[in-house]
Amino acid sequence: MKTPEPAALRPAHGPSRATFLELFFDLVFVFALTRISARTFEDLALEGGKTAWTAVTGGGKTLLLFLALWAIWQGTAWTTSRYDPYHIWLQVIVIIALVGSMVMAVAIPRAFTSTGLPFAVAYVVVQVSRPAILLMVLRQLQYRRLQLRMLITFSVTGVLWLTGALLPTDPRVTLWTLALLVEYLANRAGWPVHGLGRSTVSRWDIHGEHLAERYQQIFLVALGETILIAGLAYSRTPTGATRTAAFAAALLTSVLFWRIYVQRAGQILGEAVTRAAHPATIGRSAADTHLIMIIGVVATAIGYELVSEHPTGHNQVGWVATILGARRSSRSGGRASSTRCSAGCPRPGGWPSSSWCCSCRCSSPWGP
Numbered sequence: 001m002k003t004p005e006p007a008a009l010r011p012a013h014g015p016s017r018a019t020f021l022e023l024f025f026d027l028v029f030v031f032a033l034t035r036i037s038a039r040t041f042e043d044l045a046l047e048g049g050k051t052a053w054t055a056v057t058g059g060g061k062t063l064l065l066f067l068a069l070w071a072i073w074q075g076t077a078w079t080t081s082r083y084d085p086y087h088i089w090l091q092v093i094v095i096i097a098l099v100g101s102m103v104m105a106v107a108i109p110r111a112f113t114s115t116g117l118p119f120a121v122a123y124v125v126v127q128v129s130r131p132a133i134l135l136m137v138l139r140q141l142q143y144r145r146l147q148l149r150m151l152i153t154f155s156v157t158g159v160l161w162l163t164g165a166l167l168p169t170d171p172r173v174t175l176w177t178l179a180l181l182v183e184y185l186a187n188r189a190g191w192p193v194h195g196l197g198r199s200t201v202s203r204w205d206i207h208g209e210h211l212a213e214r215y216q217q218i219f220l221v222a223l224g225e226t227i228l229i230a231g232l233a234y235s236r237t238p239t240g241a242t243r244t245a246a247f248a249a250a251l252l253t254s255v256l257f258w259r260i261y262v263q264r265a266g267q268i269l270g271e272a273v274t275r276a277a278h279p280a281t282i283g284r285s286a287a288d289t290h291l292i293m294i295i296g297v298v299a300t301a302i303g304y305e306l307v308s309e310h311p312t313g314h315n316q317v318g319w320v321a322t323i324l325g326a327r328r329s330s331r332s333g334g335r336a337s338s339t340r341c342s343a344g345c346p347r348p349g350g351w352p353s354s355s356w357c358c359s360c361r362c363s364s365p366w367g368p
Contacts, residue, residue: 016209019085025098032105033225037301081211089137100126112169120165124158149191208279212270215290222297226254229301233308250304
């Protein structure tokens with residue numbers, strides 16, 4: 001029996017909640033973010049990362065791995081927000097992304113030494129299979145052309161990923177960075193391919209409420225990772241007033257993160273995206289700000305572990321930079337969510353009408 005084509009545009013009156021499979025997919029990122037935190041902690045505290053330059057290079061490589069994971073999550077979230085997530089082929093796409101993300105997460109600690117090839121293969125398989133499957137099952141020409149352009153782009157960058165995985169660390173970092181940069185620029189330009197045209201972001205069909213919920217959920221996943229890191233760090237040696245104070249401060253900080261997010265961007269995000277004239281455009285702005293906030297939250301979790309393991313004594317430059325940078329990143333992302341956009345969207349609980357927006361000025365990587 002022929003499988004029906006997935007709905008190209010999810011109806012506005014249809015279900016907006018994330019599916020159980022999407023939530024299952026998010027659970028992989030709880031583990032993935034702990035691997036990101038652990039790798040950064042090792043660079044800073046366990047492997048000679050007590051010099052500023054080592055901390056910078058180690059942090060840069062870890063950020064590269066995180067951005068690759070973010071590309072997988074965001075591409076999947078945009079796909080399920082644009083097409084029917086209950087369709088069998090959309091579920092296949094999510095499952096492939098789930099498995100690929102897990103392989104990448106396992107490979108993170110040694111991604112620039114012995115496990116670079118599994119990391120790169122998993123990334124390429126996920127990114128190439130998504131447009132390939134959609135190209136196979138979609139029938140409308142405009143959607144097929146977009147997926148074909150994406151398939152060509154990811155096939156080209158896939159060569160960079162796989163080639164880099166076979167090279168030593170420095171050229172590997174260079175090629176992987178170049179691959180991510182090409183994907184980012186291609187996305188911002190509407191996935192242009194000679195002879196196949198390009199697309200305009202504002203014209204993309206998207207279920208805004210579903211997309212907003214997905215960003216809210218991944219932010220909560222990042223918050224959950226901070227709780228996990230704080231609990232694990234404290235449970236290893238739960239003695240002493242300084243460690244207990246560090247644990248209490250970590251919990252309080254996580255609660256404040258949640259409170260600030262819920263009272264501002266997180267609470268109004270759904271309505272802002274849904275009521276926007278071009279939901280895909282404001283969705284991209286939400287993607288940018290959530291990326292910045294999540295980087296800050298993950299860096300905060302690293303700070304939790306540093307403080308818990310070294311509650312007293314001399315603080316290294318890299319440690320202080322991580323903790324202060326986490327605070328700066330989180331505040332910048334939250335402030336951008338509230339100030340980048342014009343007034344006009346409804347507001348909850350008496351917050352100023354300028355807190356969110358109906359039009360945005362920027363775009364974000366990897367939204368299909």
